[in-house]
Amino acid sequence: MTAVRAPQNTLRDFAVSVLQKAKVAPEQAECTADILVWSDLIGRGSQGVWRLPILCKRTGMGILNGRCQPQWTRNAAAVESVNGDNGLGHYVGHVAMARAMELAKKNGCGMVGVTHSNYYGAGAYYVQMAAQQEMIGLAFSNSFPKVAAHGGYKPVFGTNPMAFGAPSQDGHSLLVDMATAQSAGSTVRKYQEANKPMPEGIAVDAQGKPITDPFEIEKGTILPAGGARGYGLALLVEILSGVLTGAGFSHHVKSLYKDFEHGGNNGNLLIAIDIKQFLPLQNYYQKLNTFLALLHGSTPTDPERKVLYPGELRWEEHDHNQQHGIPLDKATKEALEKLGKELEVRVPW
Amino acid sequence: MPGNTLAADKLSAYLGTLLSKLAGDTPQNQTLAETLVWHDLIGRPAQGVARFQALYHDIREGRITHPCQPALIKKNHSGARLDGDNGPGQTVATQAMDQAMTLAREAGMGLVTVGNSHDPGTAAYEVQRAARQNLVALAFGTSAPCMAAHGGSEPVLGENRLAFAAPRSTDQPLLFEMLTTAPDPAPGLLKGTAPLIQTTLQPFAGAKGYCLAVMVEILAGILSGNAEGESGDTGQCFVAIDISRFMPAAEFQDRMEELYGFIKASGDDPSSLHLPGEARWQLLAQHQQQGITLDPGTARELAALGQEHGLTWPAGDLP
Numbered sequence: 001m002t003a004v005r006a007p008q009n010t011l012r013d014f015a016v017s018v019l020q021k022a023k024v025a026p027e028q029a030e031c032t033a034d035i036l037v038w039s040d041l042i043g044r045g046s047q048g049v050w051r052l053p054i055l056c057k058r059t060g061m062g063i064l065n066g067r068c069q070p071q072w073t074r075n076a077a078a079v080e081s082v083n084g085d086n087g088l089g090h091y092v093g094h095v096a097m098a099r100a101m102e103l104a105k106k107n108g109c110g111m112v113g114v115t116h117s118n119y120y121g122a123g124a125y126y127v128q129m130a131a132q133q134e135m136i137g138l139a140f141s142n143s144f145p146k147v148a149a150h151g152g153y154k155p156v157f158g159t160n161p162m163a164f165g166a167p168s169q170d171g172h173s174l175l176v177d178m179a180t181a182q183s184a185g186s187t188v189r190k191y192q193e194a195n196k197p198m199p200e201g202i203a204v205d206a207q208g209k210p211i212t213d214p215f216e217i218e219k220g221t222i223l224p225a226g227g228a229r230g231y232g233l234a235l236l237v238e239i240l241s242g243v244l245t246g247a248g249f250s251h252h253v254k255s256l257y258k259d260f261e262h263g264g265n266n267g268n269l270l271i272a273i274d275i276k277q278f279l280p281l282q283n284y285y286q287k288l289n290t291f292l293a294l295l296h297g298s299t300p301t302d303p304e305r306k307v308l309y310p311g312e313l314r315w316e317e318h319d320h321n322q323q324h325g326i327p328l329d330k331a332t333k334e335a336l337e338k339l340g341k342e343l344e345v346r347v348p349w
Numbered sequence: 350m351p352g353n354t355l356a357a358d359k360l361s362a363y364l365g366t367l368l369s370k371l372a373g374d375t376p377q378n379q380t381l382a383e384t385l386v387w388h389d390l391i392g393r394p395a396q397g398v399a400r401f402q403a404l405y406h407d408i409r410e411g412r413i414t415h416p417c418q419p420a421l422i423k424k425n426h427s428g429a430r431l432d433g434d435n436g437p438g439q440t441v442a443t444q445a446m447d448q449a450m451t452l453a454r455e456a457g458m459g460l461v462t463v464g465n466s467h468d469p470g471t472a473a474y475e476v477q478r479a480a481r482q483n484l485v486a487l488a489f490g491t492s493a494p495c496m497a498a499h500g501g502s503e504p505v506l507g508e509n510r511l512a513f514a515a516p517r518s519t520d521q522p523l524l525f526e527m528l529t530t531a532p533d534p535a536p537g538l539l540k541g542t543a544p545l546i547q548t549t550l551q552p553f554a555g556a557k558g559y560c561l562a563v564m565v566e567i568l569a570g571i572l573s574g575n576a577e578g579e580s581g582d583t584g585q586c587f588v589a590i591d592i593s594r595f596m597p598a599a600e601f602q603d604r605m606e607e608l609y610g611f612i613k614a615s616g617d618d619p620s621s622l623h624l625p626g627e628a629r630w631q632l633l634a635q636h637q638q639q640g641i642t643l644d645p646g647t648a649r650e651l652a653a654l655g656q657e658h659g660l661t662w663p664a665g666d667l668p
Contacts, residue, residue, distance in 0.1 A: 075594040076457025078427035108425025109460045113595060136567065151622045152615035164564040174567070176560040208616070226554040232525035232625045236487075236513045239523070243515075243604045244485055244595055250611045271458075277425040278462060279574045287571045295563075298501030307501040310560045 001193075003333040005325030010348030012037045014340070015049055021343040022056035024066030024088065032090040039122040040326045043317030044177075046189070047122040050332045053339045054256055055088065063260055064088065064118055070095060078107040081245065082114055086263035089120030089141075097126040097137065097270045104135055104272035111271050113245030118264035119143065119256045124177035124314070126270055127165030131173035134281060136273040139163040140241040142248075142266060144255040147181040147222045150231035153208035155221045156250055157181070160237035165311075167275070168292070169285050175311030180233040182223045188214050242267040353648035354640045355664035361386040363655065363663050364401055368415065370658045371408055375416040377440050384439040384474050389641045392632035396471040398643065402650045404437060413437055413467055419444050422574070427456040430574060433466025438490075438583055439474075441466040446475040446486070446587045453484055453589035460588045462568070464575035468492045468583040473526045476514035477626070479589050480522035483598040487588040488512040489569040496530045496550040499559035504549045507583075509565035514626070516592070517609075518602040524626030529553055529562035 006014075015033035020026060032055070040048035058064035068087025074080050080099060084092035096112040103110025120126075123139040130137025143158025157180075164176040183202045191198045191214035200210040203220040211220040224230030242249030247267020254262040275284050298307040321327065328336070333349075340347045364382035372378060381404075388397035407413040417436025421429060429448050433441040445463040452459025472488035479486035492507035512526040531553035552558030565586075569575075573584035592601045613619040643651075645668050652662040 076591065077455070079457025079590075079594050081595065106426070107456055108428035109456075109458055110427075111458050111590070136572070149612045149615050149622055152612065154615040156611050156615045164560075164567075166567045174563065176564055178557050178560055225557055226531070228625070229527045229553060232513070232527060235523065235625065236525065238608065239485065239513075239515050239605070243601065243608060244590065244592065246596055249604065250608055273428070273460060273572070274425075275572070278423055278428060278430045278572050283574065284571060287574075288567070291566060291571065294505045295498050295501070298498045298503055298505055300500055301502055302500065305500055307498045310556075310563050 001329055002327035003330040004349045005327050006348050007325050008037060008041060008322055011040070011049060011326055014336070014345060014348050015052060017345040018052055018056055018339055018343050019059070019066070021345060022060040022066065023062070024059050028066060028068070028088055028091040031094050032088050035090040035094065035121055035125045037326070038125055040328075041318045041321045042122075042124065042314040043321070044122050044124070044314070045327075045329070045332065048326075048332075049328070049336065051119075051121065053335050056339060056343065058118075058256070058260075059088070061260065063263060065263075068092065072099075075113075078103050078109055079111045079113070082112060084114055084117035086116055086118065089118040089264070089266060089268075090125075092117045093120040093126050093139070093141075093268055093270070094129070096268065097129050097139070097272065100137075100270045100272040101130055101133055101135060104130075104274040104277075108277040109271065109273050111269065113247070114241075114266075114268035114270070115245055115247040116263065117247070117266045117268060119266060120268060122177060123161050123163030124165065124175045124311075127163045127177075128173050128175060130272045131165040131167040131175075132171070134167045134275055136167075136275060137163070137165040138271040138273075139268065140237045140270075141268045142238050142242040142250075142253055144253050144258075144264070145250055147224060147234060148204065149234075150224055150228045153204045153206075153221055157224070157234040157238055158253060159222065160234045160241075162233070162237050166288070168288060172315040173311060174309055175314055180225055180230050180237055182225045182230065188217050240269045245269055352652075352662060352665040352667040353645050354642040356640050357386050357390055357637060359663040360389075360398065360641060360643075363660065364398065364651070366660060367401075367405065367651075367654055367658065368408075370660075371405070372415050377416040380443055381415070381437055381440055384443065384469075386641070387474055388471060389643070390633045390636045391473070391629040392636075393471070393473070393629075394644065394647075396469070396473075398651065399647050400470070402647075402654065405654060407467070408437075415440070417441065417466075419463060419466075427452055427458050428460040429462075430572070431461065431463040432574075433463045436466050438467045438469030438585065442469055442472065442475050442488075442585055442587070443478075445585060446479060446488070446589070449486075449587040449589040450479055450482065450484060453591040457594045458588065458590045460586065462573035462584065462586045464570075464573035464582065464584045466583060466585070469585075471526065472510055472512035472585070472587075473514075473524060473629075475587060476512045476526075477522050477524045480514035480516045480524070481520070483516050483592050483601075485515045485590040485592060486513070489565045489586040491566055491570040491575070491584045493583075496552060496562060499552055499556050502549065506552075506559075506562045506566060507570075508550070509562040509569075511561065511565055515605060516598065516602060517605050517624075518599075521630040522626065523605070523624045524629060527553070529558045529565065531558055 248265030
């Protein structure tokens with residue numbers, strides 16, 4: 001339920017101001033605000049400005065470094081590592097993808113491993129950075145454990161999202177951003193809002209029994225998507241973003257919401273692929289357009305809902321929200337009002 | 350021992366010789382034979398020698414080029430695109446992964462795409478090969494359309510697979526391979542190189558499987574420059590990452606074992622928690638010791654092919 005619609009620019013200004021009041025350096029505050037607001041724009045509010053109160057709380061307390069100085073290591077011609085200095089994951093993720101893209105320009109592909117970082121929000125943002133420069137982007141991130149292994153019931157993995165972006169000719173990139181867990185928080189919230197029980201198979205309790213009450217999920221463990229396959233994908237993300245990069249993995253990654261003594265220790269792996277160094281762009285777009293036409297030409301199983309390519313709905317929301325303002329629900333509106341009051345920043349409504 | 354059970358090396362030598370009758374002496378005979386036999390060893394017969402007869406006929410009748418000479422079309426410091434020369438998917442996969450591994454040693458990572466070849470039905474062999482050399486590897490492959498888009502009705506995507514492998518401190522790498530279709534097509538339907546699937550499959554886990562299939566289509570299909578929708582034409586993409594550019598291989602392996610420790614402790618019974626691939630390695634060890642038992646029909650087909658060239662089936666009398 002939308003409580004208020006905030007214009008993109010003023011919402012961004014608000015985000016920048018509160019972050020700066022919470023000891024975040026101007027450049028890092030602007031970068032983080034851009035990414036949070038973009039997530040709201042594309043209709044992924046769960047990764048949006050809703051996160052400002054916890055981010056400000058952590059930077060204000062100094063558990064999250066608002067003035068990080070990332071340290072770079074040149075591993076190989078196409079591969080670098082960056083120690084995020086316990087900084088805002090959004091800022092670190094942004095500089096890491098920007099660097100992966102530079103490496104890709106020089107080498108065809110570029111890869112940056114991120115260590116000592118924190119929650120970085122929507123992976124879709126980083127891959128669309130690449131897509132807008134006519135590159136393919138991939139982004140992997142681990143997170144605080146709340147997902148079980150296949151056959152287990154205690155948490156081992158984060159929701160471990162993986163993201164993929166590829167340019168399309170009209171600028172509306174293909175965007176994939178998926179949790180490898182059965183269900184991301186946003187899905188659970190839908191059941192909470194509707195006050196309806198969830199189907200079995202989404203989460204289990206401390207004894208391994210199914211949880212169907214969406215309000216009980218916080219106490220439980222989420223299951224991997226589709227059992228063994230989601231487990232394999234969660235491992236893929238954990239290994240690429242955590243084990244390989246040298247970042248924290250599994251229980252070494254700390255909670256954004258529950259741990260106020262340690263940095264998150266999250267890891268990311270960002271990859272950029274410069275398409276034109278593999279085939280002429282014209283050729284790429286020609287093939288892509290044929291493929292998209294094939295997808296769009298599918299007969300929908302539900303006549304009301306035409307078949308879309310991944311990310312297409314996000315851009316519809318993006319364009320709509322850009323015009324009409326970003327919808328914020330009651331809880332987010334009130335949380336931002338409270339935050340604004342604490343930090344003496346006026347909310348933009 | 351009945352004649353459909355035989356040692357892996359005998360079987361691959363026999364198949365290699367059979368190929369040499371068609372193609373003359375080339376190292377590709379043995380590569381192709383061993384790749385197929387390996388799938389029987391790990392308990393995936395549908396991607397194994399059950400495919401040999403169809404491959405053999407396709408080669409003999411010129412539909413598949415063997416030996417093939419994949420050509421480098423584009424190369425950069427960390428990537429390359431190959432033309433598969435209409436070769437068997439297994440052979441071009443080996444060459445593409447070799448290229449990706451070489452690039453990874455030089456530049457830290459290598460990404461190689463290859464089009465204009467035939468569907469190998471698997472990518473597991475190549476990623477585990479890279480993992481045994483202390484690389485982390487990913488592979489993506491398209492196939493002929495058999496799966497609908499999420500919310501769609503007609504087949505517009507292949508069974509589009511992805512595979513991943515990472516070394517451990519043992520000689521049994523983590524090995525994960527999945528199709529983006531749900532449920533897996535019955536193995537019988539995948540026999541041979543031509544798709545025999547009549548029904549339209551749906552993506553695994555709805556939107557998730559669809560998203561992954563589209564990702565695979567772009568990385569392996571489009572980035573390989575593969576022609577859209579041409580029959581028998583398949584695209585593959587291989588990624589290798591040199592672990593030693595991040596940390597010593599031994600340290601990586603220790604971290605893998607620590608992660609596995611967390612997994613083992615996440616249920617009541619550690620013996621019911623496994624890493625992907627473990628069951629495959631158990632079967633491999635078992636089949637290496639006891640031999641591979643082929644489906645009797647497959648064994649008879651292969652024996653008959655040999656007879657045409659005066660080759661004796663290397664095991665006992667067939668059942």
